[in-house]
Every structure is written in C-alpha cells, then in structure tokens.
Amino acid sequence: MTTSRFASLNLSADFLGNLDSLGYREMTAIQAAALPDALDGRDLIAQAKTGSGKTATFGIPILHKLNPRFFGIQALVLCPTRELADQVANELRRLARHIDNVKIVTLCGGVPMGPQIGSLEHGAHIVVGTPGRIQDHLYRETLDLSRISTLVLDEADRMVDMGFVDDITRIVRACPRFRQTLLFSATYPDSIRKIASPFLRSPLEIKVESQH
Ligand code: ADP
Numbered sequence: 001m002t003t004s005r006f007a008s009l010n011l012s013a014d015f016l017g018n019l020d021s022l023g024y025r026e027m028t029a030i031q032a033a034a035l036p037d038a039l040d041g042r043d044l045i046a047q048a049k050t051g052s053g054k055t056a057t058f059g060i061p062i063l064h065k066l067n068p069r070f071f072g073i074q075a076l077v078l079c080p081t082r083e084l085a086d087q088v089a090n091e092l093r094r095l096a097r098h099i100d101n102v103k104i105v106t107l108c109g110g111v112p113m114g115p116q117i118g119s120l121e122h123g124a125h126i127v128v129g130t131p132g133r134i135q136d137h138l139y140r141e142t143l144d145l146s147r148i149s150t151l152v153l154d155e156a157d158r159m160v161d162m163g164f165v166d167d168i169t170r171i172v173r174a175c176p177r178f179r180q181t182l183l184f185s186a187t188y189p190d191s192i193r194k195i196a197s198p199f200l201r202s203p204l205e206i207k208v209e210s211q212h
Pocket residue numbers: 023024025026027028031049050051052053054055056091
C-alpha cells in the first residue's frame with residue numbers, strides 16, 4: 001500500500017520529515033482520497049466522521065501553498081465553535097513546525113476584540129475562527145481576506161445548524177473569487193448541498209464511511 005504513504009505526495013523533504021516526526025506515515029482514508037487533488041488546487045466536499053484526520057486534509061494543502069515571507073492572510077478556516085477552532089489551530093501549528101515564523105491567529109467570540117486586532121496588525125498567515133467573530137472583524141474592517149488562496153468550511157453541517165449561513169455568505173463574498181474551497185461535513189443533506197454549491201467550483205466529492 002505504498003500509495004497511501006505521505007511520502008507518495010509531492011511535498012518538500014522538510015514537510016515529509018515533520019509529518020514523520022508527528023507519527024503521520026500512512027494517510028487515513030480521507031487523506032488518501034483527497035490530498036492528491038487538493039494539493040493540485042481542486043475544490044473539495046468531504047463527508048467524514050470525527051477522528052478521520054480532516055485537519056491534515058486541509059492543513060497540508062494550506063501549508064504546501066503558504067508563502068511565509070508574505071505577511072498577509074493566505075488561508076481562512078471557519079469552525080462552528082471556539083473549542084474546535086482552538087483544536088484546529090493547535091494541529092495546524094504542529095503540521096507547520098518545519099516552516100519558520102508561521103503565524104496562525106484564532107478569532108472567536110467571547111473575548112475582547114482589541115487583542116485580536118493587535119495580532120492581526122502584527123501579520124497573520126492563517127486565520128482560524130468562528131463565523132460570527134470573523135464577520136465582526138470584516139464589518140469593522142480589521143480583517144482583510146482579499147488575498148486568501150484557501151477557504152475551509154470545517155464541520156459545515158454544524159455551522160448551518162447553528163445559524164451561521166448569513167455570516168458565512170458575507171464572509172465568502174469578502175474572499176477572492178479565485179481561491180480553493182474545501183468543505184467538510186459529518187453529514188451532507190440537500191439543505192447543505194444547496195447552501196454550499198455556490199461557494200465551490202467543480203468540487204471533488206468524497207464520502208468516507210469508516211474511520212480509517
Ligand atoms: P477530525 O477533524 O476528522 O475529527 P483530526 O484531524 O482532529 O480528525 O485527527 C484526529 C487525530 O488523528 C489527531 O490527533 C491527529 O493528529 C491524528 N491523525 C490524523 N491523521 C493522521 C495520520 N495520517 N497518521 C497518524 N495520525 C493522524
């Protein structure tokens with residue numbers, strides 16, 4: 001099963017070395033199905049359960065494209081809750097250990113805006129946050145999404161259930177038209193398909209039944 005090893009992907013030796021040091025050797029089912037196309041820049045709709053390795057499925061394409069010398073936001077990851085946003089940011093920091101000076105900022109509600117604005121002013125490469133707070137920053141013009149190349153909707157079904165559709169729509173409008181969009185959901189009912197389809201461009205659709 002050599003094709004499911006991370007080493008089969010077109011990643012730098014440093015990146016592969018870091019994945020190896022994290023214990024990432026064999027790809028999970030969703031990673032093996034999605035990463036070759038996602039690394040080529042293709043949009044993705046992936047339906048998979050918790051614990052299937054979704055963070056690396058979007059984190060690896062984000063970090064593969066990232067230019068650490070450009071201090072502008074290059075990727076936005078939307079999550080339903082602060083806990084999930086913190087988990088994603090921590091996992092992205094581990095996946096990015098081989099790159100110097102990558103700045104990953106979390107923007108979630110329930111905390112003051114001031115320090116968040118301060119970290120944005122210092123320059124962020126990747127923003128992870130909840131739709132309400134991201135929309136607040138856009139409204140106050142403290143967040144510039146005009147240069148992002150990757151947009152991730154993580155746990156999209158939960159974000160829709162929590163009433164974030166209008167926020168997400170406004171956020172997507174603030175992103176460039178030419179971008180890669182990666183959508184993850186535990187379920188994929190028609191209601192989500194309808195909401196999601198305008199955001200994606202001929203996406204690869206993947207459904208993973210089991211965990212690995
Ligand atoms: P999900 O978002 O699908 O719930 P995560 O991305 O949080 O799943 O991954 C679950 C756990 O599995 C994390 O601890 C992560 O570090 C680990 N993991 C993910 N992919 C791999 C892999 N290919 N090899 C080893 N561990 C992995």
